[in-house]
Amino acid sequence: MERILVIGSSGQIGSELVLALRKIYGGENVFATDIKEPTPEVSASGPFDKLDVLDFNNLLHYVVRYNITQIYNLAAVLSGNAEKIPLQAWDINMKALMNTLEVARQTDAKKLFWPSSIAIFGPTTPMENTPQLTVMEPNTVYGISKLAGERWGEYYFHRYGIDFRSVRYPGLISYKTEPGGGTTDYAVEIFYEAVKNASYECFLTEDTGLPMMFMDDAIINTIKLMQADADKLSLRSGYNMAGISFDPKGLAAEIKKLMPEFTITYKPDFRQAIADSWPASINDEIARNDWGLEEEYDLEKMTKVMLEKIGEKLGN
Numbered sequence: 213m214e215r216i217l218v219i220g221s222s223g224q225i226g227s228e229l230v231l232a233l234r235k236i237y238g239g240e241n242v243f244a245t246d247i248k249e250p251t252p253e254v255s256a257s258g259p260f261d262k263l264d265v266l267d268f269n270n271l272l273h274y275v276v277r278y279n280i281t282q283i284y285n286l287a288a289v290l291s292g293n294a295e296k297i298p299l300q301a302w303d304i305n306m307k308a309l310m311n312t313l314e315v316a317r318q319t320d321a322k323k324l325f326w327p328s329s330i331a332i333f334g335p336t337t338p339m340e341n342t343p344q345l346t347v348m349e350p351n352t353v354y355g356i357s358k359l360a361g362e363r364w365g366e367y368y369f370h371r372y373g374i375d376f377r378s379v380r381y382p383g384l385i386s387y388k389t390e391p392g393g394g395t396t397d398y399a400v401e402i403f404y405e406a407v408k409n410a411s412y413e414c415f416l417t418e419d420t421g422l423p424m425m426f427m428d429d430a431i432i433n434t435i436k437l438m439q440a441d442a443d444k445l446s447l448r449s450g451y452n453m454a455g456i457s458f459d460p461k462g463l464a465a466e467i468k469k470l471m472p473e474f475t476i477t478y479k480p481d482f483r484q485a486i487a488d489s490w491p492a493s494i495n496d497e498i499a500r501n502d503w504g505l506e507e508e509y510d511l512e513k514m515t516k517v518m519l520e521k522i523g524e525k526l527g528n
Contacts, residue, residue, distance in 0.1 A: 280319070283315070350489070383422055385518065387400075451498065
């Protein structure tokens with residue numbers, strides 16, 4: 213039986229990934245850890261411990277003590293917040309990865325998932341239908357750390373046999389957790405503000421197209437990648453993951469179909485420059501061929517679910 217450690221289990225991805233993994237492997241076999249308190253659902257469904265991934269010795273002891281066989285390392289300072297504390301963000305993001313790679317090398321936890329991002333691309337990257345292999349010159353701390361992380365993961369795969377797996381997440385959209393400081397977070401904030409105030413002031417321009425993905429699809433495909441046969445994987449860096457591409461104007465129009473009173477205004481901030489350096493759409497054909505990447509949610513279906521669930525959550 214697999215024994216799975218999820219680092220960063222209280223974040224946007226982790227809080228939902230833990231629950232999905234526990235349905236598959238059993239609550240007692242999925243160990244949730246973070247430096248923040250868990251969600252009630254995570255706390256009630258299996259073990260949770262406070263664990264700082266930057267503390268190598270404690271991380272090593274934890275993995276050995278609980279006979280961990282797989283690690284999902286989700287700890288990171290996201291794009292918008294990273295630009296406010298660049299050196300600290302670099303240190304956190306890279307040390308968190310290097311610690312888990314080294315723990316994997318020294319223990320039986322040889323299978324490691326680490327999320328990359330569309331932030332690895334930059335202004336010199338083709339913006340439409342961005343290919344898997346292309347120019348990557350990121351100009352943000354978050355993007356630089358993700359590009360370096362992909363290279364380290366591939367190095368540990370070839371040098372030490374670590375079963376490193378990664379996807380380049382687009383913007384992730386969920387009603388279950390609050391936005392975490394990312395550039396694509398407008399696509400979550402807009403739904404909360406629509407339900408609460410029927411209006412939203414967007415920090416990106418109306419025509420800023422970006423790839424996005426509903427969280428349910430991201431979780432299912434992350435687990436699908438980790439369950440895929442190793443010999444079917446042609447990449448050991450990060451797989452492109454396209455999701456659905458749209459801009460704030462298009463998302464607002466979809467919301468207005470269900471809430472005609474909704475209005476949106478635009479006041480771009482420092483995150484506009486970050487978004488402008490990222491692709492508008494992604495080619496993820498290799499992931500589809502290698503391990504069966506697919507999505508269930510399009511823009512219309514995602515919008516309907518987000519408004520319904522956030523309305524229930526806020527008591528509207």
